[in-house]
Amino acid sequence: MSEYDYDELGLVAGLEIHQQLDTATKLFCQCPTELREPEEATRTFTRYLHPTRSELGEIDDAALEESRVEREFEYLAYDTTCLVEEDDEPPHELDEEALETALEIAQLMAMHPVDQANVMRKIVVDGSNTSGFQRSTLIATEGEIETSDGAVGIEDLLLEEESAQRVEETADGVRYSLDRLGIPLVEIGTKPDISSPEQALEAAERIGMLLRSTGKVKRGLGTIRQDVNVSIEEGARVEIKGVQSLDDIDDIVRNEVGRQAELVAIRDELEEREASVGEVQDVTEVFEGTDSGVIAGALNSGGSVTAVPLYGFDGIVGREIAPDRRLGTELSDHAKRHGAGGIFHTDELPAYGVTEAEVDALRDAVGAGPEDAVAIVAADADVAEAAIEAAAERAGTALEGVPEETRGANDDGTTRYLRPLPGAARMYPETDVPPVEPDPSEVPEPELLTEKVERYQDEYDLGAGLAEQVAYGQHMPLFEDVVADGIDPTLAASTLESTLTELRRDDVPVENLTREHLEDVFEMAETGDLPNEGVPDLLTELAEEPDRTAEEAAESAGLGGADxxxxxxxxxxxxxxxxxxxxxxxxxxxxxxxxxxxxxxxxxxxxxxxxxxxxxxxxxxx
Missing domain, CATH: 1.10.10 (Arc Repressor Mutant, subunit A)
Incomplete structure (x- = not known):
């Protein structure tokens, strides 16, 4: 897709960064924040969730749409799972360590802490929380970060509980793991000051650097997620959830701008054609004896084929609006929400076993002419009806342009429909948790990673490259701790950033090495019980058999220092x-x-x- 003139289109974008904090316990209970393997689960239980009304008696549109899909939610519980996580006991007080870290982050972005932090409930009925809502509290407001294209305002910083980890789809719904539920995370929202894909990426990188500067955030896949809000002048605000990689942000913004621009162009063309959406109809008779495997499979199972005529839509349903995604893909995303495998439409037919004669008969059945398109769904009768109605509703919004909605990020930089944008009706006070009064006066301001790089070079005589690797690496807090305890900085840095990398490339399971393993190895090297040259061998021994102590592994492998x-x-x-x-x-x-x-x-x-x-x-x- 070609690059657009973002100023001319009126691009406005903002970020929401969600970062897990590396605390000892969860936000509202004393359970550990370590992830577990699903096989370690000791029991399971199920829940059915339904939306509740706000204090004003309103039901949030996003929650309402989620509830229309009847699903059973199964939860994997562990030997560390408590009653708070199961929603069988009220939450405890807000974790002090998490609050202190959130205040440190706020300082780095020149934000103003609130006088009193009140915990709120945010309705979530997709099963990701056993309670049916997520607890969130505003910690600070009105900050700023710098980018090469100007300042980007920071709207707010919230302290929230992480959702449960989605494990897999089941026959009846979704299976979640409770190990992640309740891990503290901060949500940082920027103001809509971002005006290009490149600035969006730079702003996200800047915020990421500030977060890591605290040394108190979790690292690794899934510990940080970026949501991106994008709109153009003639489009609408779209929230894109779950961007896993920083490197994808500029592509996400670029593709969303293109998608909205194409939808605006489609709106204008449909208006010229005086297009409209017809009534949903049952067209099962058209496909009796069909050679289409998908349709025949549905009919043989007692299902039906439903259709909606899209008057004036010929050639537009199949038009590409993003790389490898078409308007028909949007209709299909809505249909899939109701259990259908997708849709067929006449811009792509005859194909998939559907003959030209069947297409002609389909057009006749619904009163569609050559300028029109027809979309169909083949599935169980109830599913087929709900799915084609959802597709028809989405086709109707194409007449208006770009719908406001929440979308999910795909790995290729495109997005897919998730649900309507949530509104204020999903927030209400949490009465089980007392408010707290943040005191930023005793919270030290962290040293920036860029400052650490310079200090490591000056104070520890590390080379520029190694200093940067350590400062930005996931072992930075450990490096600072062991050096403070008297370990040689060069040994610590080279081990953490070079030796572990080399061992990993040699297929040594370095993920088995704990902080205690590394600390003990450094201590043995410092006291002379282990030559520096023996460090890789000892780390290999410990990685292979992590239940042993460093001393036991060294003795077994004959790695003690020789006189x-x-x-x-x-x-x-x-x-x-x-x-x-x-x-x-x-x-x-x-x-x-x-x-x-x-x-x-x-x-x-x-x-x-x-x-x-x-x-x-x-x-x-x-």
Whole structure:
């Protein structure tokens, strides 16, 4: 899709960044924040969720649409799952560690903390929370970050509980895991100050850097999510949920601008054609004896075929509005919400086993002419009717232009329909949690990652590249802690950023290594119980059998430090074995023999000591 003139189109965009905090316990209970494997679940239970009315007696449109799809929600519970997570006990008070971290983040964006933080309930009936709502509290407002295209305002910062982790679809609904439910996260919302895809990416990267500067946020896939709000002047505000990768944000904005521009163009053309949407009809008789596998499968199961004529839509339903997505795809997304596999439409037929004769008969059945299109759904009777009505409703909004809605991000940078935009009717006070009065005066302002890079170079004499790797890496908090405890900064940095990477490339399961493993290995190296050269071998041993302590693994692998005499004996043995080479080459034999000596010691001797003794032995014989 070609690049657009974003100023001319009136692009307005904003971000919502959701970042999990690395706290010891969850936001409203004392359960740990560690993720579990589904196989570790000790029991399950089920829930059916329904929307509730707000204090004003209103029901949120997004919640109402979710509730129209009858689903059973199954939850995997663990030995750490508590009654709060099951919604069988009121939530506890707001976690103090999470609140302090949120205030640190607010400082970094020059935000103003609220005088009193009140917890609210946000209605969510998609099963991602056992209670049917998510708890959220406003912590700070009115901040700002800088980008190369100007300042971007920060509207608000909220402290929220993370949703349950979706495991899989089931025959009756959805299965969720409760290990993630309740992990504290901050939601940071920018003002609609972003005017280009590039600025959206830069703003997200800046916020990400500020979050990581605290050293108190979780790292890894799924721990940070970006939502993007996009609109153009003739379009509408669209909220795009669940952008997993920062690198996708500019493509998401670019493709959404293109989608809205194309929908505006479609609206104008439909208006010229005086287009309209007809009545939903049953056209099962048209496809009796059809060779289409999809349609025949539905009919053989007692299903039906429903259709809606789209007058004046010929050639438009199949028009591309985003890469590999068409207006027909939008109609199909709405139909799928009601259990259908999708739709067929005449812009793509005959195909899929549907013959030209059947297309002609279909057009005749619904009164569609050559300028018109027809969309059909083949499924169980109830599903087919609900799905084609949803598709017809979406076709009707095409006459108006761009609908306000919530969309989901796809891996290819495009989006899909999820639900209508939520409104204020889904928020109401949480009466089980007392309000708190944030006190930012005792919260230290974190050092920025950019400042850390400079300090690591100046204070620890790390190279620029290694300093940046450590500062921006997930092990930065551990690096700072072990260096403060007296561990050599170069050893710590190279181990965390180079050695672990090399071991991972060699298929060593470094994900099994815990913080305690790494701390113990560093301590052994610092006290001389383990030569620096033995660190990779010991980490490998621990990764392979993580239940052992560092001392046990070192002893089992014979990785303890050797005394000077033992090292000299090994060096002498290597030199004598290569006596002819030494006599012929003298000190030039050093390089080759050094590797052989280190191999003989198997990580039990420091390289400097081996080097010194090898030089001495060569000089004796030269």
């Amino acid at each position: 000077d005499e033992e090292v000299r004996e090994a060096v002498v043995e290597v030199v004598e074995r290569n006596e002819a080479q030494v006599e012929e080459e003298g000190m030039q034999a050093f390089s080759g023999l050094m590797g052989e000596c280190m191999g003989a010691m198997r990580g039990k001797a420091d390289g400097d000591l081996v080097s010194q003794l090898l030089r001495e032995e060569i000089q004796k014989r030269a």
